[in-house]
Amino acid sequence: MEQAIAVKEVYSIEDLNLWYDKKQALKSIQLTLLEKQVTAIIGPSGCGKSTFLKTLNRMVELEPKVRIEGSVRYRGTGIYDRTYPVEKLRDSVGMVFQKANPFPKTIYNNIAYGPRLRGIKNRRVLNEIVEKSLKQAALWEEVKDILHKEALSLSGGQQQRLCIARCLAIQPDVILMDEPTSALDPISTLKIEELIEELKQSYSIIMVTHNMEQAQRISDRTAFFLEGELVEYRLTEQVFTSPVDKRTEDYIMGKFG
Numbered sequence: 001m002e003q004a005i006a007v008k009e010v011y012s013i014e015d016l017n018l019w020y021d022k023k024q025a026l027k028s029i030q031l032t033l034l035e036k037q038v039t040a041i042i043g044p045s046g047c048g049k050s051t052f053l054k055t056l057n058r059m060v061e062l063e064p065k066v067r068i069e070g071s072v073r074y075r076g077t078g079i080y081d082r083t084y085p086v087e088k089l090r091d092s093v094g095m096v097f098q099k100a101n102p103f104p105k106t107i108y109n110n111i112a113y114g115p116r117l118r119g120i121k122n123r124r125v126l127n128e129i130v131e132k133s134l135k136q137a138a139l140w141e142e143v144k145d146i147l148h149k150e151a152l153s154l155s156g157g158q159q160q161r162l163c164i165a166r167c168l169a170i171q172p173d174v175i176l177m178d179e180p181t182s183a184l185d186p187i188s189t190l191k192i193e194e195l196i197e198e199l200k201q202s203y204s205i206i207m208v209t210h211n212m213e214q215a216q217r218i219s220d221r222t223a224f225f226l227e228g229e230l231v232e233y234r235l236t237e238q239v240f241t242s243p244v245d246k247r248t249e250d251y252i253m254g255k256f257g
């Protein structure tokens with residue numbers, strides 16, 4: 001008899017509500033995000049995708065006049081509990097943004113930055129981390145001879161892979177990606193998509209995307225948001241081939257958004 005493989009939960013979210021001042025951006029969100037899967041967050045502009053992503057690492061608290069209610073549990077512990085050590089979250093949850101944002105430093109120092117901040121000073125250890133992270137981000141071959149060049153001299157696609165490598169250097173558990181390829185050309189996009197496929201062997205990836213083909217190509221599960229609500233959250237194939245909610249169907253058919 002086939003045995004079900006238990007997939008572990010990374011995040012468990014219950015009745016999450018969020019307001020920016022008087023505007024409610026997330027409404028009673030309830031879902032669990034699973035380990036070593038790619039979860040795509042889709043929906044039209046302004047539906048709350050980025051806000052949701054930023055609740056997962058508490059970055060949303062940096063916005064003015066934010067109020068959050070409900071529970072976001074990461075590996076079983078509520079991250080908005082007053083005693084939760086936010087620095088633990090910074091070590092465990094990396095983030096990649098829409099626009100690559102390397103530091104104005106060399107390629108090497110971009111990657112070594114996080115490990116140094118965490119007390120690693122030994123040059124040999126740092127060299128190993130830099131090489132391993134760049135290899136994991138499929139950038140090593142292109143930059144191994146120019147590690148001491150400015151990161152900002154790289155192409156947009158290379159800069160985005162560098163940002164992914166910088167994120168991997170701190171050995172995160174989860175990687176949040178906010179439209180990581182929307183500023184890239186098709187070839188760079190393909191490279192990042194292949195990379196994401198590879199990374200999900202070791203990391204749990206939660207990715208906001210406007211691109212529904214991309215969600216179908218690389219995600220295991222898809223969550224469809226609309227006006228701050230989570231309308232549908234199932235296996236990607238099911239969402240795209242047999243949506244249960246009419247609003248999901250209309251959205252994936254391109255009737256709005």
Ligand SMILES: Nc1ncnc2c1ncn2[C@@H]1O[C@H](COP(=O)(O)OP(=O)(O)OP(=O)(O)O)[C@@H](O)[C@H]1O
Nearest residue numbers: 020023025044045046047048049050051052063064
């Ligand atoms: N800092 C803020 N202050 C006030 N309102 C905000 C703030 N950030 C976002 N909003 C509002 O909250 C809602 C959700 O925004 P959010 O950026 O999460 O949507 P999104 O789905 O990621 O949109 P897009 O696809 O355009 O990036 C929108 O109505 C937006 O205008």
